[in-house]
Amino acid sequence: MARIVVVGAGVGGLATAARLAATGHEVTVFERADSVGGKLGRHTRDTPAGAFTFDTGPSLLTLPEVFHELFEATGAKLDEYLDLAPLDPIVRHVFPGGGPTLDSCADPAEFAARIGAAFGDRAAADWQRLWRRAARVWNASHADVLRRPVGSPLDLAALAWRLGDLAAIAPGRTLRGLGRRHLSDPRLRMLLDRYATYTGADPRRAPAALVAVPYAELTFGGWYLRGGLGTLADALLTRCLDLGVVVRTGTTVTRIDAAGGRVHGVRLAGVAAPVPADVVVANADALTVYRDLLPSPRRLAALTDRSLAGFVLLLGVSGDSGLAHHTVFFPRGTDAEFDAVFGHPGRGVRARPAADPTVFVTVADDPAVRPDGHEAWFVLVNAARHGTAAGAVDWRRPGLAEAYADRILDVLAERGVDVRDRLLFREVRTPADLHADAAAPGGAIHGTAGGLLRPANRGPAAGLWLVGGSTHPGGGLPMVALSAQIVADEIGPAWD
Known part of the structure; x- marks a missing residue:
């Protein structure tokens, strides 16, 4: 039986912890935030009309068989914990020019x-x-x-x-x-x-x-979890606790001890004594692990592009808009948007907020997340990462976030969905907020951008492993869960 420390209680960290505990290991999870879930975040806003609950991260579950396998590997059934609702349409696509929309579905x-x-x-x-x-x-x-x-x-x-x-x-x-x-x-x-x-x-x-x-x-197919996608984090936490995993929230790991080429444990903020471990699994961004958590900064072996970020509006809306669960409103042209979001420092093109962006709107028809007669809107626009370099935007610049929020609402109105006179409230989340809240460098949603080659699950020291969206096989809930499966399989059961 190995003593295993998991750094971070996102989906990847919890899934790995549950798998390892189910095979006999002693597992402790440290999470810097006060709640689990990582980027699978939730936010509740109380109003006189009632409570609104928002998923602030993923809004769609795909490849559900990955999660069925995960729960079965830990001795449970997914349906005992979560209520999956198939979506049709999965996404409604609204194109420029007022032509026909296109509803995607899981029947080719x-x-x-x-x-x-x-x-x-x-x-x-x-x-x-x-x-x-x-x-x-x-x-x-x-x-x-x-x-x-x-x-x-x-x-x-x-x-x-x-x-x-x-x-x-x-x-x-x-x-x-x-x-x-x-x-x-x-x-x-x-x-x-x-x-x-x-x-x-x-x-x-x-x-x-x-x-x-x-x-x-x-x-x-694409699936919604009734009560919100955040219920997945609740279910994984329950599995971990039932299997004897110790989960400590509000606890920040400041360093991974890795002298002599192998891990020995971790250091915690405000605690003098190190926490010993035979194995450390880092569910933190790979860049953070290599740059900040190892005794000396290291260069990532895989040279990968950083992911884009997201600018988010959480809207409490009165009435019924008649929107699908997911709707994408496309602009007249996308290259200008991509130039703005990604920038091209080599060509002297700085990243900036896109003036005419694609707008993603999620409206769950779920009484558990909004009061009667109202809707909880999650509005997402692709955005440049937070920072001061040419490929980033300083989202903390005074007035920028509120001005861009106004622009997004204007864009929606131009595309036929005007909710400006039906808003009970709006809250703004910028890449700078994700950077701070989830320790995601620059607010990058997926850590590293899509590709077949990402930072490896095996870390640069013996006994160090990486899971999560910034590592192989990539971002998104099923890929993160698969990274947990890969790492748990490589570590092996305690009785081997």
């Missing part, structure tokens, strides 16, 4: 039919051709890449790729290039581009292999 044939009805038979045929390619990418990657440790280009090269798989994955091609090759309708290209941003990446630079992201969502 039905989605192709919806594309045909909205955009014509050629567009539907284009999508089906892309879909066949996406299936090959998914089949080539989900078992050999997403469920195994991958820490270097050599690890990827060592996989038994078939020639057809390599042709589908198209190393060197971008997601934008893939869309332009296969899709003639600009609205479908816009839709495909957007999946790169779901992994924190610029579609003009993101690998074509990210076509597996829409494939997973639109094949296996």
Whole structure:
């Protein structure tokens, strides 16, 4: 039996702790915040009309079988803890120009039919051709890449790729290039581009292999957890406690002791004595681990782009807007938005708030999260990271956040959804807030941007492991849970 310390009680940390405790290890989790969940955050606002509850992180659960496997591995059933509701539409896409909307769903044939009805038979045929390619990418990657440790280009090269798989994955091609090759309708290209941003990446630079992201969502479905996605953190915490894991919130790990090339434990803020450990699992951003938690700063072995961030409005809205659970409102053009969000320091282009951004609105039809006759709106706009460098924006600059919030509400009004006269309240969350609240450098949502090669799960010292969205296999709830599975499998059960 190993003494294992987990740094961070996000989904990755809790999932790893539960798996390890279920196999006989002694596990303690330290979390700097006062509650668990990490980026899977929640916020409640009390008003005279009643309480509004918002998910401030993920708003969609995909690949639910990953979580069924997780709970079964810890001796439980997912349905005993969570109430999953399938979504149709998964996302409603509203395009510029006032044309038809497009509702995505988890039936590929039905989605192709919806594309045909909205955009014509050629567009539907284009999508089906892309879909066949996406299936090959998914089949080539989900078992050999997403469920195994991958820490270097050599690890990827060592996989038994078939020639057809390599042709589908198209190393060197971008997601934008893939869309332009296969899709003639600009609205479908816009839709495909957007999946790169779901992994924190610029579609003009993101690998074509990210076509597996829409494939997973639109094949296996998108799900809402009644009561909010934050109930997943509650369920994982319960599993951990039932398995004997010690979870200490409000406790900051300031250093990982790793003298002599292996871990010995961790140091806590305000505590003189170190906490001994045979194994340390860090559910912190990989950059934070390498730069701030090790005895001496180290360079990440994998050179990866930092993820984009998000600018968020939490709105209490009176009345019924008739929106789908998820709605995406696209701008007239996306390249100007991507230039603003990502910047191009090499070309002298500074990051800035996008003037005409894509706007994501989540409105859960769930009485548990809003008073009768009202809606709780989570509004997200892709944004540059917080900071002062050319590729970032100083979101703490006086007046900027409120002015940009006004702009987002104006944009929604321009796109046919004006709620400015129905607001009970609005709260603003900037990348600077995520930077401070979740220890996410710059407020980067996924830590590192989408790609096949991310920081490895195996750390630079023996006994040190990394889980979470900034590490392999990537961001998003199922990928984070898979990182926990990879690490738990590599550590092995206590009785080995």
